[in-house]
Amino acid sequence: MAHSLIVIGYHLQKNQSNYEDLGGNYFDPIQSDSLKRYSW
Numbered sequence: 001m002a003h004s005l006i007v008i009g010y011h012l013q014k015n016q017s018n019y020e021d022l023g024g025n026y027f028d029p030i031q032s033d034s035l036k037r038y039s040w
Contacts, residue, residue: 012019 008019
């Protein structure tokens with residue numbers, strides 16, 4: 001996990017961007033579309 005945090009920090013500094021939290025509901029619409037596609 002430490003490696004992942006270091007890589008994220010590196011890319012944020014390299015691109016001079018701020019971290020933006022996508023929120024807890026970010027993946028809900030994505031997963032609902034895939035569930036509809038694979039349901040009978």
